[in-house]
Amino acid sequence: MPASRQYCYESPQVACYQSNQHFLSHEDAFPMPLARANQFNRHATVLIYLNSVDQGGSTCFDHLGVCVQPRQGRALLFFPAFADGRPDPRTLHTAVDAKDTKWVMQQWVARGYQLPGTVQPPPPPSLQASTSNSLPAQLASQPQPRSQSEGASVARKDLAARKGKDVKGKAAKVKRGFGK
Ligand SMILES: O=C(O)CCC(=O)C(=O)O
Ligand SMILES: [Fe+2]
Known part of the structure; x- marks a missing residue:
């Protein structure tokens, strides 16, 4: 087989x-x-x-x-x-x-048969410029986002954390402040 x-x-x-x-x-x-x-x-x-x-x-x-x-x-x-x-x-x-x-x-x-969820072979070296392996160690050890939208929310949280803000609160404020 x-x-x-x-x-x-x-x-x-x-x-x-x-x-x-x-x-x-x-x-x-x-x-x-x-x-x-x-x-x-x-x-x-x-x-x-x-x-x-x-x-x-x-x-x-x-x-x-x-x-x-x-x-x-x-x-x-x-x-x-x-x-x-x-x-x-x-x-x-x-x-x-x-x-x-x-x-x-x-x-x-x-x-x-390729069972769903099985690992794909790695891309050829020419396409491997930015994989998680090339991330700085600190970032690479964090869970990586699985989708683009999740990626965006991780990035916003990261930014907010650095500015000491709460993302949810900020999003709600933007909504309430629509038109201002
Ligand atoms: O004999 C033919 O023309 C077709 C044979 C065939 O379809 C098969 O063996 O699966
Ligand atoms: Fe046949």
Whole structure:
């Protein structure tokens, strides 16, 4: 199983459809609850047609109105899931009834599911100019604001503390004094 956000190849498969065999409409990506449980989803599908088929057996995208007829050596690549792991419903597809025998190879590229709240990799060094690591020790040891508005209120409190004022009182006064 791939680690979080890592890509890996599933074992390739080969399928043979005889006359009247098909693969009903489906998405190759797993629904989110299953992707979370399995901790991966399918991000790329490669189909390689191993023989040419004149009648039947095409791969059709139900919502896109696109069908691909098997030709020996032809490859079909599509991306069943968005970058965040959600299935892309536009990739719903069907292998329509074969008439002539059809051989196809399926290869999926899976990616480890990124659990919400997991740590992002650090930005590249060129973007690391001002991280908390570069703050003076005294500031860096204080809890850092988590949002812009929280940041603004921390800054106001800090300023008020230095001026010996109470932020709430000052905000209320500004409100009451509207127009003065
Ligand atoms: O055989 C095809 O044309 C499509 C196969 C497929 O969709 C699958 O194996 O998931
Ligand atoms: Fe499929």
